[in-house]
Amino acid sequence: MAQRLQNRDLSYEVNQCTADIKACRFIVLGGNEVLMREVCETILGTKANITEHGSCELREAHDSGRHISVVKTPTNWLERLKTHPFLSHQVKSLKIEMDCSSLLIFPGPHAFLLVLGDVHNTGKEHYLLRALRDAFGEEVLNYTMVVFMHEYEEEDIKMNRCVKKCHERYHILKNSEDSVIKLFQDATKTIKKRMRNLFFTKDRSMLEKAEMYFTQEYISEYEEFKTTEEGLRIKVTEMENQISENLKDSQRLREELQASKSRENQLNQQMDALKKEKSELEEELCALRYLKRLLENLTNERESQLKSDNEKLKQELEQLTANNQRQSQDSVAFLLTKTQHHKSQEQKEEQAPVQEHERLRDLTVREMKLDHREREMLPSCVSTFQVPEDKTKPQEDCGSIVLEEKNVSEIKVKALSQTECEMENKRTVEMLKLTREGSKKVPVNMSKDKKKQGDTGSFVLEGLKLVGQNSGNQSTGHLHGSPKGPDSAYFES
Structure with a gap:
């Protein structure tokens, strides 16, 4: 978290000190292909666009809100300088290629980065600085910086020959965002000291003369354009005022139209409500008429039913009176017969003990006769x-x-x-x-029939x-x- 905050602060400082610089352009020099590729990838990242132009590579990317362009020069420049016996002749042969590399990042690089793998180098990378000086002049060394990929002691770095020629401008580049931001910061500080010359170019005087010529040539046209611009601006303001008034009128008309539409909608709604109410009243009237007819029919049926019911009730009343008379007569006869039956039953119950006594007496007589007959019959059957x-x-x-x-x-x-x-x-x-x-x-029940x-x-x-x-x-x-x-x-x- 602290590292992120530090990176944010560094990027903020770089953006503040180089707010007017929207692009950074670098040319990478050296004799080690691996180290040069590593420097390019560290500065631009892995998402850089790579295009080849002859023996050079142009890599482009966006970082910290600016466009970064890096030209990687071929490593055979150093080999050619070391193997040629006359350095000046070889520099003349490399001048065309160096001019082409600077043109890839027109109008020119902000810094030349010389990549060294060791502080005690014996690869004669200072030949490249000499070739740059011979090709572009002594001023090019003010835009050159030595880049190391490893940390070394400051005394050893300052004793390096290439660092001395670059006026002790160096940077230790690491594979981290902080190190890249520090490289941008060092390069922009160098540029900030020379605000008149933000980048290096060989034909700066010619560019200044061309700028003065075109400025004098087109200054009159610029004044005309300025006056016409003022007139157009006045016309535009007038037209804007007219348009605003027209908009107000159109808005007022639109509001009136909207109000009229709303009134029309209200009237339509009222008409629909009245039509609906009328239809409902008509339906209610039809229903009332139908109910009236039904009520009349029901009253007629009810009256006829009441008449028939009255006649039936009269007939039933007459029949009930006749039936009541017959039932009263029958009940009187039944009561008489019942009282007679009770009387006869009481008489029978009074005579029952007498009859029982007579029956028992008859039974005793019969038993005596049976015993006598039995005694007479049995001896004769046995002896005979x-x-x-x-x-x-x-x-x-x-x-x-x-x-x-x-x-x-x-x-x-x-x-x-x-x-x-x-x-x-x-x-x-x-x-x-x-x-x-x-x-x-x-038991003998004298009141019952003899058959029982x-x-x-x-x-x-x-x-x-x-x-x-x-x-x-x-x-x-x-x-x-x-x-x-x-x-x-x-x-x-």
Whole structure:
């Protein structure tokens, strides 16, 4: 950061001291091609434009706001001077090439840069300074500067022969921006001391005479041009004033036109708004007319509907009055029947205990009859019928009682074995017990119909018949019975 600020300050100083110099022109001399190229690249940079003119190279670039031109001379100039026995004859042969190199940067170079690689040089670079002096005169050494590419002690530099001939003007050039700026600064300081002769040229007197001639020749024309310029300037000012007035008038007219356009736009907008309002009012009027027609239709329909509804309501009212009369009559009859039914029900409930008592008494009488009949029937069946065991077979439905509606005289008894008779007796006893238990458990509702009292578990044994048939070794006995009500639970023989 400090280095950048220092570089900026140096460039500012150079620009301040050489504000009127817009170009720098240099001619580089030397015997080492590598060092000379390095000096040119350091001064101009790598973006320089290179053009070749014979044996010389012209390099151009822009730096620090100025145009820099550098002419690199060939290294064979020094070789030719060293090898020729007579230096003066060789200088005459190089004079044309030196003049051409100076013409490449017309009107002339600001400085000649002699590049040396060593302070203790033995390459006889001072021959180049002698050739410059012989070709351009003694004054050229005032525009010559020795450039070193390495640092040396100041005493050794001042003892150098070339530095002495250049009046101790030298510069140590490094590959840095500071060193290049310092080179420009040293060269411009030398030029600033001689503001009358900013650059070196061989034919300076001729140029001065030509300048005086052209100045005297064209001074009258210059005066004429100056007067005409003054007249033109006056005319221009008058025309500018006229133009400004015209501009003001045009601006005023433009404003008036703009105002009229704005008024016209406002009127157009008002007309559009009125048209829009008119169309909206027409639409509203049409809508109101349509709504009026709809309202009339609705009122007519409503009136007709009300008339029809009134007629229907009258009819329904008449029908309701008739229905109410019938319903009142029916309700009165229903209430009468209901009260009668309740009375009969209460009477039945009062008579139910008496009927139940009578029924229980009948059941006890029937049980006694059944027990008596059972005792009479069972011993006779056991003592009368005896069948051999070897001739009997398993019987189907053994000991069943067949109850058929026939006379007692038609009863036929079939012979049974003793075990079968005992089993049949047990079954009969169990059946009778179940019959008695069922008759006791089932309650009797005297208020109900007698047909609903049939499932009490009692049996009416009608036409008890013992059928006995001897057909081979088979014997069957059946007891058939048909259930009846509790009032018919007795045996008929």
